[in-house]
Amino acid sequence: MAEHETTRDGQRPERTVYALTDSGRDELLARDITVQHGKRLVAAHDTGAGVRAEFDDGSEAFGDLLIGCDGVHSTVRRLIDPTAPAPSYAGLINTGGYASGVSVDTEPGSYEMIFGKRAFFGYLKADDGQVWWFSNVPRRDEPARGELAAVSGEEWRRRMLELYAEDAGPAVSLIEATPEIMPMTAIHSIPHLPRWHNDRMIVVGDAAHAPSPSSGQGASLSIEDGVPSACGTCPPRKRRSPSSLPNAVPGSSASSRPPPASTTTRRPARSAGCSATPSCR
Template sequence: MSDDGRGSGVRTALVIGGGVAGPVTALALRKAGITATVYEAYPTAADGVGAWLGLAPNGQAALATVGADAVVRAAGHPVPGMVMADGAGHRLTGFGGFPELPATLTLPRERLFRALTDRAVAEGVRFAYGKRLVAAEETSDGVTAHFADETSATADILIGADGIRSTVRTVIDPRSPAPEYGGVLSFGGYAAVGSEAGVEPGTMYFAFGQVFMGYWQGADGRIIWFAGLPTDAPPSPADMVRVPAAEWLSRLRDLYAGHVPGERLLRHTGPDDLMVVGRMERMPSVPRWYRGRMVLVGDSVHAPSSSSGQGASLAIESAVELARCLRDLPTPGEAFAAYEALRRPRVEAIGRNAAAVNKVKAGKADAPGPAFPTPEEMFRPLHFHRIDWEEKVTAG
């Protein structure tokens, strides 16, 4: 079927949330002939929000479908290789990436937001800021979103791309599950250690043990690291912000004493270079992905936690698949059902694997051993996944 939006009869869409999934969903819908407006709760584009992330080859391939791969590559730093080690500095295994695929990109989340938003705006997508959703109501032929500023908007469908604390998720199903805490408080930072860290450019390191740390060399030569502070009783986000960065850094240094190279990296990280990311969370299985003319996409329905390395990539894939289904199937309900059937098995399997890694990081399970899958075995089904935009979606 041509990209004219006639499949489901949908002509217009409200996309709630302007993070990663929102702009990509709007771009994919536009390619399918559907006009989408993105409604974002923040008063401006969310610059400065979030820490670093990785965008895997499968996510980049999905971005290519909507013409946004080049702008994101320009914003990111390629890191093709990886090494797994223990906390004493002993190498366990390594992986140079798949030669036929592009390298995983690392970039600050805000830079990805900006690149995707700019691309969507350039393609004619409209963004409305300061629009915090408080309610939504359906009619037989549309859905109306109501915002905290007492304005409203109506379209044929409403798509919740509003993150792990999604309002749309609770509108669709008030009994939907809340995010699941993974037992770890997440932190990141920058360490100016030069060659002392023994880091090969273009390689990401994962050091397991009593505690976990990941790290790689950034484009400016500094080491970018991410680490966790296990705790069974996590403070609230507001309480975390109230703790001075120097205090968090002191606690991390105590925890990582003797860790290779965590002790050294933390010693060369100052309070101003610390990122307090917050609680490591994931979405458990969400029973209802859609209801009537409303549907969920991205972290609102399948946030796998940062341990997966796939959060952004899965959100981008889902945005493209949702648009394909709306393009090809006769009603929104059939399109949403096909979309869920295409996506649920993949995203939930990845989420379960990430939950297992979270247990290791929280000290609730053993670190990877000889029976652990090789990196090639782990990454092949993730990185080689492709969506054929030209293939027609069929119901059932």
């Protein structure tokens, strides 16, 4: 378990918690892999023998490759190509939360997704019975900076209860049982990225092709990126230091990329249809 704090437009810090599965955590410990928090990448340079990463606290790190799995607003993507297309607004805003004491008809670890009449809803039951959920609410115009943060969690709760009132499923019960609604954020996507690597740096997952959460394909695309990258740089039983990324990652060319996010973004955005109600605008 790891925690860090971030700020949103000068508002109070938001506490973010990341949980690793038991197997993932155990594998990190077994491989003596160090995880550091509270660092923000600001620059990276090809040294000829490797790559030097620079952070905003003045520290540096050195390695053979720099793999950017740093999300839709990726710093590594901009370092690879300063002219890379900016993320585009997907027509959805997103929030979520954690609820306890609500019975849901699903097995632990099974993700359930519901296309409601006016908004999309997804939830996952954890082993301890707690339910993690998220909501995608259609909105045609992109929110202005700070606009979503200015709306209180209780107001978002009221709006979402109205949106899901006529839908089957546990959405209403889960929203009511959630102590604190997470901050609402605008969803952005990366439908096409012409340049996703150079000799020493590569982006994977949402940093390369972020689909809508409604598609359920974010993790799948990340795995499709991560597995061949890992196999290319660290073959079983023998680690090697690649001289360049194209030599390290098998098929490291534009033609080898997983399907672009465009097809997994458009359909969910349309399917979570929205009538012209104040909750959706």
